[in-house]
Amino acid sequence: MELEVAKAAIEAAVPGCRLEMVVNPSPSAQHSLLMDAEHAVAVATWLRDAEGMRFDYCSNVTGIDWPAKELTEKVKVKKLVDGPNGPEEKEVDEVRKTLVPGFLEVVYHLFSVERRDGPVVLRMRTVDREARVHLPSLTGVWRSADFQEREIFDLYGVVFDGHPDLRRLLMWDEFKDHPMRRDYVEPDDYEYEPTAHDEVLERARQHVIAAGGRTA
Amino acid sequence: MSAASVAGEVMEELDAAVRPADDFGEQLLEVSMGPQHPSTHGVFRMNVALDGERVMKLKPVFGYLHRNHEKIAEQETYLGSMPYTDRLDYFCSITNNWAYALAVEKLAGITVPERAEYLRVITGELTRLQNHACLIGFLLQDMGASGTPLMYAFREREKILDLFEALTGARMMCNYMRFGGCRVDLPAGWLEQARGVVAGFPKFLDEFEQLLQSNEILMERTQGVGVLSKELAINAAVSGPMARASGVNYDLRKVDRYGIYDRFAFRVPLGAHGDVYDRYMIRVLEMRESVKILEQAMKEIPGGPIVDPKTKIRGFRPKPGEAYGRIEAPKGELGFYLVSDGSANPYRYRVRPPSLINLTVLEDMCLGRNVADVVIILGSVDIVLGEVDR
Numbered sequence: 057m058e059l060e061v062a063k064a065a066i067e068a069a070v071p072g073c074r075l076e077m078v079v080n081p082s083p084s085a086q087h088s089l090l091m092d093a094e095h096a097v098a099v100a101t102w103l104r105d106a107e108g109m110r111f112d113y114c115s116n117v118t119g120i121d122w123p124a125k126e127l128t129e130k131v132k133v134k135k136l137v138d139g140p141n142g143p144e145e146k147e148v149d150e151v152r153k154t155l156v157p158g159f160l161e162v163v164y165h166l167f168s169v170e171r172r173d174g175p176v177v178l179r180m181r182t183v184d185r186e187a188r189v190h191l192p193s194l195t196g197v198w199r200s201a202d203f204q205e206r207e208i209f210d211l212y213g214v215v216f217d218g219h220p221d222l223r224r225l226l227m228w229d230e231f232k233d234h235p236m237r238r239d240y241v242e243p244d245d246y247e248y249e250p251t252a253h254d255e256v257l258e259r260a261r262q263h264v265i266a267a268g269g270r271t272a
Numbered sequence: 273m274s275a276a277s278v279a280g281e282v283m284e285e286l287d288a289a290v291r292p293a294d295d296f297g298e299q300l301l302e303v304s305m306g307p308q309h310p311s312t313h314g315v316f317r318m319n320v321a322l323d324g325e326r327v328m329k330l331k332p333v334f335g336y337l338h339r340n341h342e343k344i345a346e347q348e349t350y351l352g353s354m355p356y357t358d359r360l361d362y363f364c365s366i367t368n369n370w371a372y373a374l375a376v377e378k379l380a381g382i383t384v385p386e387r388a389e390y391l392r393v394i395t396g397e398l399t400r401l402q403n404h405a406c407l408i409g410f411l412l413q414d415m416g417a418s419g420t421p422l423m424y425a426f427r428e429r430e431k432i433l434d435l436f437e438a439l440t441g442a443r444m445m446c447n448y449m450r451f452g453g454c455r456v457d458l459p460a461g462w463l464e465q466a467r468g469v470v471a472g473f474p475k476f477l478d479e480f481e482q483l484l485q486s487n488e489i490l491m492e493r494t495q496g497v498g499v500l501s502k503e504l505a506i507n508a509a510v511s512g513p514m515a516r517a518s519g520v521n522y523d524l525r526k527v528d529r530y531g532i533y534d535r536f537a538f539r540v541p542l543g544a545h546g547d548v549y550d551r552y553m554i555r556v557l558e559m560r561e562s563v564k565i566l567e568q569a570m571k572e573i574p575g576g577p578i579v580d581p582k583t584k585i586r587g588f589r590p591k592p593g594e595a596y597g598r599i600e601a602p603k604g605e606l607g608f609y610l611v612s613d614g615s616a617n618p619y620r621y622r623v624r625p626p627s628l629i630n631l632t633v634l635e636d637m638c639l640g641r642n643v644a645d646v647v648i649i650l651g652s653v654d655i656v657l658g659e660v661d662r
Contacts (some may be wrong), residue, residue: 068379069373073490078378080592080593080594080595081591081592082378082379082380082381082590082591082593082594082612083378083379083380083381083593084378084381084593084594084595084596086595086596088596112506113506113522114509114512115509115598115607115624116596116607116609116622116624118609118620118622118624120619120620122610134358139359149589163282163609165596165607165609165624169506169520169521169522172527175596177596198507198508198509198631199504199507199508199509199632199633200508200509200510200632202508202626202632203631203632205332211340224335224645225334225335226334226335226338226340226661227335227338227661228335235340235343236340236342236343240343272582
């Protein structure tokens, strides 16, 4: 399916949705559609059910982390510079820095079992990487997103609103950080999952102290 | 007030304090199955809530084998991750290599020479044979058929692993594919040996079928157990033999026609009931189809180079972009999603693990069944924890 055609069809079917083509310059030419979070569930449901679309098979769901980055560009600026005959206007190179804010991205790869078509690639982006990391869950549309969205929540920290059971999938529940983020720093000392063993050791230590012994 | 009624009241109060009168029937027993349990095929855990023997709730717990494969691969060069993909589904290292090579080839626009495509099909289908044979062995082991079927399967697997060892130097961690081809060509006499193994395979299947197919215990234990509907299978993106057992006609070898699969005549077996028995049968039938593909491929294999000479191996830096490549691995749709930023290592490297996604519907299949059925339903999903937890 040509993505341009799909985009026009979605825009006609889901009023108010904002879609944007994301061109993929690699030889694979798998272009994608960037959806706004507000209409994502409506767009997904329509893509799944509409005649001629029937993208009933959401194969792959994954996250990507795009941290904030600084873009530097050289700009020629006219400036007054002190010359031998007093101030004069000259073209001077100036380095201008712009900060592109970071965000988290979620990518869905859709296929159609019925029409043997695909992939159609959908993307959604969070506003930033810290506070506004909420996106709508598409688990209600495709069950296959269930564990995969949990994995993204676990490893990237995207919070999926409307997910039936949003818990960490691979890391343990007490774990704090999101290891797949680009700026994740491995701890020097891993905080292991507390076990009954730790408690016993601590009680034994207290016992030794109470008895007037020395502990390491 | 008579003494008898006072005594009755006291007894009632006592009863209420000890045990709420009608609460007994509603108490569920929580059982943690795994992670160290032979039927979980690795370190997989299910928290099961039981009403007597019946499963009322089942929540899988993952992560015991998690080592963040994806993060490690993002810090490694593209080729550097190739041997590491062997460790995902350690039963089928060659198909893991293939899926990764296919994704990179899509990302960088690399072509694969004819002979290499044939080598990929031959080794890939041999992988499928040994995986399905072993899975059936494990499934029957879970059912209590101790040893015999599994050892029959392992005997066949051994022959195939010998072939892999002769070709790649390793029995399980083959590290065989390269971007744009394969690592080594066939050694002398390999093809004859492989022909012998493949020719002997249908005999093993006949023997297996004679032993099991109409076995009353097997039929009792598997028919109508763990039924998965076609609609749910599609909606939950269940793939591979499990989806086809539910009647979903979706075999990527036919749908995507990646590599040279459009050249071979083979059929896609489909199940009608979506129960454990169908999942077992689909694998038996798929092995027969794989034998057909192997016979054709080994007859037609041409000479020529095994790797595209234009492929740059050192300093491999694909242009910025992304690609999703997928193949029909023995366990289902194995996909790799790669994002390149133009540097020597992938910006994003994602494995789409068929085992994990097939487990999405585990609870739906197990509800209302007995604990003993949970074991064989899990066995029929065909999981490998190296891939589930990554």
